[in-house]
Amino acid sequence: MVNASSYLSLRKLGLATAALILGVDAATKATALWAAGQGLFPISLHPNFAALTLAYNRGMSFSLLAETPLGPYALTLVGIAASLWFVHWLGESRDKLHQLGLGLIIGGAVGNVIDRLQHGAVVDFFMPTWGGEAYFPVFNVADTCITVGVVLLCAHWFVTERKAK
Numbered sequence: 001m002v003n004a005s006s007y008l009s010l011r012k013l014g015l016a017t018a019a020l021i022l023g024v025d026a027a028t029k030a031t032a033l034w035a036a037g038q039g040l041f042p043i044s045l046h047p048n049f050a051a052l053t054l055a056y057n058r059g060m061s062f063s064l065l066a067e068t069p070l071g072p073y074a075l076t077l078v079g080i081a082a083s084l085w086f087v088h089w090l091g092e093s094r095d096k097l098h099q100l101g102l103g104l105i106i107g108g109a110v111g112n113v114i115d116r117l118q119h120g121a122v123v124d125f126f127m128p129t130w131g132g133e134a135y136f137p138v139f140n141v142a143d144t145c146i147t148v149g150v151v152l153l154c155a156h157w158f159v160t161e162r163k164a165k
Contacts, residue, residue, distance in 0.1 A: 014090040014099035014106070021107025025141040029115065032125035032140075041125075047132040055138040056121035079113040097156045104149030108142035115142075 035041055036054035043052040059075070083106055090102045115122045124138040 011090060011093075011099070013096060014093065014103040017100055017103025018107035018110070021104060021141070021145045022111050025108065025111035025145070026114070028141050029111075029123040029125070032123060042127070044129070044132070046129075048130055049128070051127045051129050051134075052125055053127050053138060055124040055127075056119065057124050057138075058121040076113060076116045079109050079116065083109045083113065095156060095160075097152055097159075101149045101152030101156060104145040104152065108145035108149065111140075111142035112146075 032041075032052065032054055035043070035052070041053050045051060086102050086106045086109070090099065090106065093099050093102060112122045122140065122142075124140045124143070126140060127134050127138045128136040
């Protein structure tokens with residue numbers, strides 16, 4: 001059983017994680033926008049690893065729904081609704097791994113929603129490369145954190161289910 005003090009500490013972990021991710025995401029996107037404005041992009045970090053560039057994604061993962069007229073608006077509303085639902089879920093969580101995963105997802109989702117509201121699209125800048133050629137869609141810190149958060153929630157679910165058996 002988790003006491004009230006431990007519960008508040010756990011909730012703070014999720015909220016602090018979300019705030020940290022939101023700050024890092026905003027700082028990296030602002031830096032990418034500044035660098036692009038200075039004509040510094042693209043920057044090859046390593047031909048067989050990654051480059052920094054600037055891309056605007058009006059869709060969701062892999063630019064899905066980017067070409068539909070209402071796609072960006074629908075994605076903004078879905079992002080807001082999902083963020084609120086995850087914040088609610090955060091209030092019910094009693095596990096550190098769960099809190100961390102939710103915090104990563106919330107921070108990333110809110111960061112991308114802010115982009116959509118400010119720019120009409122998500123600002124992406126990290127481009128995986130191989131032999132100097134892109135081989136994966138351009139993404140950002142928020143996208144990475146959402147993905148890692150989902151993996152942590154799946155790991156939490158897997159561990160919880162195994163303990164229950």
